[in-house]
Amino acid sequence: MRRSLLFLPGNNPNMLINGNCLGSDAVIFDLEDAVSPAEKDAARILVRNTMRSMDFRGCEIIVRINSVDTSYWKADLECLLPEKPQMILLPKASNVQDVLTVDAYMTELEKRLQIEPVALMPLIETALGVENSFAIASCTPRVKALFLGAEDLTADLQCKRTKEGREIEYARTRLVVAARAAGVDVYDTPFTDVNDDEGIEVDAALAKALGFSGKASISPRHVDVINRVFSPSQADIDYAYEVMDAIRLAKEQGKGAIALHGKMIDAPIVARAERTIRTAEELGLDRRDG
Amino acid sequence: MNKLVKSVREAITLSGLKDGMTVSFHHHLRNGDFVLNMVMEEIAQMGFKDITVNASSLFDVHMPLLNHIENGVVTGVAADYIAAGLGRAFSAGVLEKPVEFRTHGGRPRDIALGRTPIDIAFIAAPTADSMGNCTGKQGKSACGSLGYAYADAMYADKVVVITDNLVPYPLRDQSITENFVDYVVQVDAIGDPKGIVSGTTKITRDPVGLRMASYAAKVIEASGLLKDGFSFQTGAGGASLAAAKFLKDTMLQQGVQGSFGLGGITGYMVDMLRAGCFRNLMDVQCFDLTAVESLQNDPRHIEISALQYAAPGTRGAVVNNLDVVILGATEIDTQFNVNVHTDSNGYIMGGSGGHSDTAAGAKLAMIIAPMFRARLPIVTDHVTCVSTPGKDIDVLVTQGGIAVNPKNAELKERLTAAGLPIVDIEALKQKAESITGAPQKIQRGNAVVANVFGREGELQDVIYNIPQR
Numbered sequence: 001m002r003r004s005l006l007f008l009p010g011n012n013p014n015m016l017i018n019g020n021c022l023g024s025d026a027v028i029f030d031l032e033d034a035v036s037p038a039e040k041d042a043a044r045i046l047v048r049n050t051m052r053s054m055d056f057r058g059c060e061i062i063v064r065i066n067s068v069d070t071s072y073w074k075a076d077l078e079c080l081l082p083e084k085p086q087m088i089l090l091p092k093a094s095n096v097q098d099v100l101t102v103d104a105y106m107t108e109l110e111k112r113l114q115i116e117p118v119a120l121m122p123l124i125e126t127a128l129g130v131e132n133s134f135a136i137a138s139c140t141p142r143v144k145a146l147f148l149g150a151e152d153l154t155a156d157l158q159c160k161r162t163k164e165g166r167e168i169e170y171a172r173t174r175l176v177v178a179a180r181a182a183g184v185d186v187y188d189t190p191f192t193d194v195n196d197d198e199g200i201e202v203d204a205a206l207a208k209a210l211g212f213s214g215k216a217s218i219s220p221r222h223v224d225v226i227n228r229v230f231s232p233s234q235a236d237i238d239y240a241y242e243v244m245d246a247i248r249l250a251k252e253q254g255k256g257a258i259a260l261h262g263k264m265i266d267a268p269i270v271a272r273a274e275r276t277i278r279t280a281e282e283l284g285l286d287r288r289d290g
Numbered sequence: 291m292n293k294l295v296k297s298v299r300e301a302i303t304l305s306g307l308k309d310g311m312t313v314s315f316h317h318h319l320r321n322g323d324f325v326l327n328m329v330m331e332e333i334a335q336m337g338f339k340d341i342t343v344n345a346s347s348l349f350d351v352h353m354p355l356l357n358h359i360e361n362g363v364v365t366g367v368a369a370d371y372i373a374a375g376l377g378r379a380f381s382a383g384v385l386e387k388p389v390e391f392r393t394h395g396g397r398p399r400d401i402a403l404g405r406t407p408i409d410i411a412f413i414a415a416p417t418a419d420s421m422g423n424c425t426g427k428q429g430k431s432a433c434g435s436l437g438y439a440y441a442d443a444m445y446a447d448k449v450v451v452i453t454d455n456l457v458p459y460p461l462r463d464q465s466i467t468e469n470f471v472d473y474v475v476q477v478d479a480i481g482d483p484k485g486i487v488s489g490t491t492k493i494t495r496d497p498v499g500l501r502m503a504s505y506a507a508k509v510i511e512a513s514g515l516l517k518d519g520f521s522f523q524t525g526a527g528g529a530s531l532a533a534a535k536f537l538k539d540t541m542l543q544q545g546v547q548g549s550f551g552l553g554g555i556t557g558y559m560v561d562m563l564r565a566g567c568f569r570n571l572m573d574v575q576c577f578d579l580t581a582v583e584s585l586q587n588d589p590r591h592i593e594i595s596a597l598q599y600a601a602p603g604t605r606g607a608v609v610n611n612l613d614v615v616i617l618g619a620t621e622i623d624t625q626f627n628v629n630v631h632t633d634s635n636g637y638i639m640g641g642s643g644g645h646s647d648t649a650a651g652a653k654l655a656m657i658i659a660p661m662f663r664a665r666l667p668i669v670t671d672h673v674t675c676v677s678t679p680g681k682d683i684d685v686l687v688t689q690g691g692i693a694v695n696p697k698n699a700e701l702k703e704r705l706t707a708a709g710l711p712i713v714d715i716e717a718l719k720q721k722a723e724s725i726t727g728a729p730q731k732i733q734r735g736n737a738v739v740a741n742v743f744g745r746e747g748e749l750q751d752v753i754y755n756i757p758q759r
Contacts, residue, residue, distance in 0.1 A: 017725050018498050021661075021689035053725065194495075220497030224504065284709060 001282050002026045002060060003230035004223045005147075005187055005216040009034035010043035016050040019059070022220040023227065026060035031076050032067070032091050040072050044079045051083040060086040062121065067092040068101055077102075081109050085118060089147060093122030094129040096139040103140045117142060121187075125149030126156045130171045137182035146179045147216065148172060150189035163191075163199050165206070176211040185213040194219035204229040234288060237280045240273035241287040293474045294420045298332045298452065301473040302410070305448035307333065310340045311409035312366070314401075314446060316439035317347035318414070318426055318575060321373075322485025325414035325452050327354050328477070334363045342366030344408060346397060346438035346596070347641070350375035351485060359384050368406060370394050370641050377638030380739055383755040389638070389740040391631065391753075394574070395600025395607060395647035396745045398441030402597065402604075405747065411446035413439045413471075414480045418453035419461040422471025426576075427463060427586045427593075429455035431481045434576025434585045435555075436465045440595030443470040454480045465593055488578045493535050493558070494528025501689045502658050503532030505710065506616055509685060509692060511540055512708035513654050513701060515613040520548035522568075523609075523648055524559075524616040526577045529658050531558050533616050541567045552599070552608055553615075553644065555581040555591075563590060572608055574599040574644075600647035602745045609644070609651030617645050619659045619686075621673045624715050626680030626695045628657060629673035631742060634666050636732040636756045638740060642677045646745045649682040654701070657683055661690045666729050667722030669693075669715060674732060675742060676751040686715060693718050733757065 006024035008015045010031045019027045029050070035043040051061060063085045066072035069092065077088070090102050099122050110117055120142045124133055130153070137146050150168045154161040161167065172188065179186035188207035191200045200222045207215050208229055215226045232240070243265055250258035250265075258265050280286070295301050307313070313333070315326045326345065331354070333341060339362050343355065350373045358364040368390040372380065380389050392400060400406040415424035416431040426436040431454055443449050443466045451466075456476045494500060506529075510516055522537070524530040535558065541548065548568040551559045555573040557580030563571050571591045576582045584591045600609045609615075620640070621629040628649075633639040649655035659668045668688070684701055686693040691713035694702040706712050713721075735755035744750035 015497075017662075018501075018689055021501055022497055023501060023504075055721075221495070221500055 001279060002185070002187070003214045004226040005062065005214060006220060006223055007034070007064075007190065007216065007218045010047045011035045011039045013046060016046060017054065019050070020054060020056045023223045024059065024217070024220070025214065025227070026062050026086070027056070028062045028064050028089055028216070030064045031072070032064050040066070044076060048079050048083055051080070051085070062087040062089050064089040064091060064123070068098050073102070074105060077105060077109055081106065081118060082113050082115070084115055087119045087121050087144065089121050089123055091123045091149070092125055092129070092152070093136055094126045095132050096135050098122070099136055099139050099143065103142050106142065119144040121145045121147050123147045123149045124171070124175060125152035127153070130174055133175050133178035134181055137178050137184050143182070143184060145185035145187060145213070146175050147187045148175050148189045151192070163193060163196070163203070165203065172207070172210055180211065186211070188212040188215040190216045190218045191222060192218060194221055197225070200225050201229065231283055232276045232280050232285065236276050237285055238287050240276035240280070243269060243273035244277065291421075293422055293471065295473050295475055298329055298475050298477070299336065301450040301475050302329070302332060302336060304473055305410045305450060307338060307410060309338055312342040312344050312407065314408040314411045314442045315343070315345040316413065316436065316442065317345060317349065317371070318433040318436055318438060319431065319481035319486045321349045321351045322431075322482040323349065323351055323414065324479055324481050325412060326352050329412045329452075330355060330358050330364070334358050334361065339363055340365045342368065344368040344406060346394070347371035347643070348376050349373045352376060356384060368392065370397050371643045372638055372641055374633065374637070374639035377640070381637040381753070381756045382758050383735075383737055383739055385739070388738045388752070391641050391740055391742045393600065393642045393646045393745045394438070394596050394644040395602055395609065396743060396747060398595070398597045399601040399603060400747060401441045401445045402601070408442055408446035410448045410450060411439075411442035413443060413449060413451050413466065415451045415453040415466070416480065417455040417457055417461060418451050418474055419457055419459040420474055421459055421468035422449070422451045422474050423459070423461040423464040423466070423468045424451050424453065424471075425461060425463055425465040427465070427582070429453075431455070431479065431483060431486060432582050433486050434582040435573045435593045437574030437594055437599060438596045439466060441597050448472045450475060452477055452480055454478060487576060487582055492528065493532040496528065498660055498689045499529035500532055502660065502687050503529050504536055505687045505692055506533035506656060506658055507536030507540055508708065508710055509656060509687060509705060510537055510614050510654070512704050512710060513614070514704060515654055516540070516544070516546055518547055520546060521550050521552060521611060521613045522548060523551065523553040523612055523614070523652070525618055526554060526556050527618055530616045530618065531556060533658065534558050534562065538562050538565060538567055552612060553648070555585075557581055560584040560591070563588070572599070600644055600651070602647070602650070607647070607651065609648050612648060612652040614654045614656065615648040615652040616656050616658055617649060619657045619668065621670050622657055622659060622668060622683070622686055623670050623673045623680070624719060626683040626686065626715065627673050627676045628678040628680070628683060629675045630677045631675040631740070632753060634663070636674055636734050636754070638753060642742075646678040646682065649678045650745060655682055655684050657686045659686065659688060661688045661718060661722040662726050665726055667719060667726050669719035669722060675753050677742065679744070679750070686718070688718060690721055691718060
């Protein structure tokens with residue numbers, strides 16, 4: 001489960017060594033935007049050594065490599081793939097070819113290293129990428145999720161990035177539909193005002209309501225809010241158990257259809273309830289007594 | 291009766307200062323204080339020698355003290371806290387006699403019992419009248435509470451009030467009253483307001499600090515102590531303030547009204563008072579302008595003396611009614627002993643202040659500290675100096691997990707049940723050392739440069755000199 005994905009600059013040792021203490025379900029070691037060209041090699045080594053020496057149990061590691069139009073991405077993979085991150089985040093993925101190029105090189109490296117395939121998450125942050133999102137999500141089984149990057153996207157769309165996010169409404173819904181259609185997860189763009197505690201709450205709630213699997217953050221201060229918003233509420237959990245109880249009862253009584261609180265329970269409701277219970281169990285949450 | 295004298299020199303003369311005597315000062319003007327330097331310069335010019343300075347704390351604004359030590363004017367120093375610049379000199383061994391460190395409660399208790407008699411107390415007073423009634427709440431050098439000056443005023447042989455805001459008698463809102471005061475001196479300025487109180491105290495934005503603060507608030511919530519009547523003290527450090535912010539949110543959500551917030555008071559504690567988290571604040575020292583303004587205007591905000599705050603063995607000290615205190619540490623060892631006296635190189639850079647007093651008195655004494663600072667792990671096998679004994683510490687909160695003192699098994703159960711990341715303190719040490727490596731031992735000398743007295747007055751530990759290369 002990845003409710004929160006926290007970006008950590010790959011060239012900041014203090015952030016990296018504390019990366020497993022900041023409460024996010026996943027950390028994204030960033031070799032791209034956070035790192036200037038002069039520091040790319042040093043950041044690579046720092047991230048590699050962090051992954052080698054630190055225990056990140058309970059926190060997934062994702063590495064954002066540089067995009068395929070740079071001269072860094074291959075070296076990024078050569079250095080970091082041997083450390084077996086859970087995922088590679090590929091920035092500026094605008095078309096299928098970008099993804100397949102990286103996929104092929106990862107396959108080659110994995111064979112050489114004799115390691116299991118590492119998942120890939122294309123970062124959709126161009127207008128073309130949004131339009132190609134379903135094709136990108138389904139072009140290789142290596143792609144396990146899509147990730148929306150609104151900062152670069154709004155630059156490409158030639159509009160202003162706002163807190164309200166009207167300008168990315170289409171991209172958000174398009175990505176959720178594309179990802180779900182391809183059967184992969186989808187993660188929302190970070191909320192960039194690190195001092196706006198109310199803003200992150202609203203933005204995360206919107207992302208959850210739209211169907212995102214989780215949300216990225218550039219500030220550890222946002223992690224707790226994101227985790228809370230993307231965790232099932234106590235009411236959700238209680239209702240999910242009620243649904244499952246009702247289904248069990250219906251089966252015992254040989255009834256085909258059953259209602260709960262005056263509403264018919266159908267397959268999608270059961271599927272949602274099962275998902276909620278699964279998530280709650282992962283988080284160690286239980287139904288209320290009684 | 292005319293207590294008003296023309297100069298500090300006249301007050302010193304009238305008070306009968308002699309070689310070998312002890313003079314005292316409070317530290318409410320902190321790094322903006324002019325009074326200690328002003329008085330000691332006068333004492334030096336008058337040719338006195340072998341004077342002991344007993345100050346509730348010494349800051350780096352007091353560096354001229356080193357000249358007086360070099361010239362034999364000052365031969366003894368006692369304080370509850372010594373800032374890093376002076377501390378470095380003391381650690382180098384500039385003073386023949388070891389510095390005497392006490393706690394904020396131990397110092398006034400020892401003064402009251404005559405264990406550390408004060409011959410002349412010089413009390414910097416932001417506002418005073420001609421009879422010596424004085425307060426820190428008003429005046430251009432306002433510092434708020436005068437909590438640390440009360441014992442000096444009450445028990446010194448002679449008491450000199452030094453003010454830069456002399457008002458007509460009687461001063462309305464008096465902290466220290468005329469019956470304790472012998473002489474009053476008016477001067478141009480007793481301090482620099484910029485160094486006395488900070489404009490605002492801010493909670494940390496450091497993610498590691500916020501993580502620790504979030505854990506700290508959850509520890510309090512899970513401890514079972516957070517209920518109506520709850521009492522609380524926290525420091526002015528960024529992570530401690532952030533913990534107070536999280537705690538405030540929890541208290542407001544749960545509708546808990548505490549009885550009092552204690553201590554050095556920051557604007558953040560004032561916010562908690564105003565939000566209804568506490569019925570009162572009990573204030574021995576104001577840390578910022580918001581606290582000063584609140585003490586001036588809000589009757590729920592009460593000035594208390596250091597005796598009432600923390601003195602052990604008396605008929606009542608507020609710390610003994612404290613539910614939770616959040617404290618810092620420069621080092622903590624696997625026995626939970628805490629060092630707040632020396633830095634990672636063994637140099638003096640602090641002192642207990644109210645650390646040991648509140649830890650001993652509170653039902654839950656919590657240390658917040660990162661797993662490592664720069665290159666050094668915070669948890670060690672043995673602290674360089676035992677400032678607060680491990681028996682008085684209940685829990686250590688770091689970003690890498692929460693270690694509960696084995697003496698408090700019930701707390702450990704509660705925190706575990708609440709799903710908090712409980713770790714063994716030894717494991718925390720190893721976790722930090724796996725990243726930083728085990729640091730080399732400090733190369734100290736064999737000369738004792740400071741005696742650290744526990745709050746009961748016992749010699750708790752000593753600090754050794756650091757050889758100068």
